[in-house]
Amino acid sequence: GNRRSTEDFEFGEVLGEGSYSTVTHVTTVHPPYRQYALKVLDKEHIKRERKTKYVLIERDTLKALDGHPGIVKLWWTFQDEWSLYYVLEFAENGELLKWIKKYGSFDLRSARYYLAQILSAVGFMHDKGVIHRDLKPENILLDRNMRVKITDFGTAKLLKKEEMADGHPLDDPMGRPRTRSFVGTPEYVSPEILSEGRESSFSSDFWALGCVLFQMLAGRPPFQARTEYLMFQKIINLQYEFPLGFPADAKDLVEKLLVVDPKARLGGDPANGNGIEQVKNHPLFTSHIAPSSSPPVSPTRA
Numbered sequence: 001g002n003r004r005s006t007e008d009f010e011f012g013e014v015l016g017e018g019s020y021s022t023v024t025h026v027t028t029v030h031p032p033y034r035q036y037a038l039k040v041l042d043k044e045h046i047k048r049e050r051k052t053k054y055v056l057i058e059r060d061t062l063k064a065l066d067g068h069p070g071i072v073k074l075w076w077t078f079q080d081e082w083s084l085y086y087v088l089e090f091a092e093n094g095e096l097l098k099w100i101k102k103y104g105s106f107d108l109r110s111a112r113y114y115l116a117q118i119l120s121a122v123g124f125m126h127d128k129g130v131i132h133r134d135l136k137p138e139n140i141l142l143d144r145n146m147r148v149k150i151t152d153f154g155t156a157k158l159l160k161k162e163e164m165a166d167g168h169p170l171d172d173p174m175g176r177p178r179t180r181s182f183v184g185t186p187e188y189v190s191p192e193i194l195s196e197g198r199e200s201s202f203s204s205d206f207w208a209l210g211c212v213l214f215q216m217l218a219g220r221p222p223f224q225a226r227t228e229y230l231m232f233q234k235i236i237n238l239q240y241e242f243p244l245g246f247p248a249d250a251k252d253l254v255e256k257l258l259v260v261d262p263k264a265r266l267g268g269d270p271a272n273g274n275g276i277e278q279v280k281n282h283p284l285f286t287s288h289i290a291p292s293s294s295p296p297v298s299p300t301r302a
């Protein structure tokens, strides 16, 4: 059968490190030689840090999202005495963040090309009741054809059926105060998480999309500060500025996504219908009919 073990793989370079996991480039030792990203999770550390819940959420979320080209595929899982192993899709061109830094910033056509693919993957996630909660250029990978592959669902939230209506997790029937389980990466965390201590909702992912669009075109995230406290102040007070020359259509979309009230955010209120469709119908996408030439494979400066 296909019971796997580390013996089946030749280990290559380390691709990424987390607090209790390491992702390594591996190649199968038997033909057909295939490349994967092997995520090794340390059992001892997981138990000590009480992260078992997150580890299982990642596996269950990736299984629920299997089949979408914009989400990293989980091929198999196996374990040994010390570790859990997730055999994940290898995205050869790595993190979107690396490409933004390499080119300084993207031109509008490239930013629109990547945002359209990210929206397709996020729309699929939300339809399946998954909130990513930590969308950022480090978690948006690019494969050998520069196609988007979203990863790192270790901190995602898998909503129950009855929670799907407005994307908000239900309050505890016993009225116990909500213990906010997780806060995303400071630069990209939405104001409602910081101020009301709310759980994230679908709308939190839209805030992060606004930050990613800004960063692709500006070459930096909208909110930066020397300390997390100062960063949080800037986020809840919406203190950010566009660089000169920031394209008008993209500026308008960022301004509709970086809205403090999650319900007023574009796509943020499920009562207005499918959030992703509202973003896809924005002039950034509808007022530029792409020329017949194929989309850009690698980002180029404006």
Ligand SMILES: NC(=O)Nc1ccc2c(c1)=C(Cc1cc(-c3cccc(C(=O)NCCN4CCCCC4)c3)c[nH]1)C(=O)N=2
Binding pocket: 015, 016, 018, 023, 037, 039, 072, 088, 089, 090, 091, 092, 093, 094, 095, 141, 151, 152, 153
């Ligand atoms: N937290 C997580 O779950 N993290 C994950 C999960 C899955 C996963 C994952 C992370 C991946 C990360 C990754 C990182 C890289 C990478 C890291 C450093 C440099 C490069 C790079 O320079 N790539 C482009 C140039 N290469 C040079 C080598 C030959 C091929 C082309 C890629 C490629 N893929 C991956 O491919 N698949």
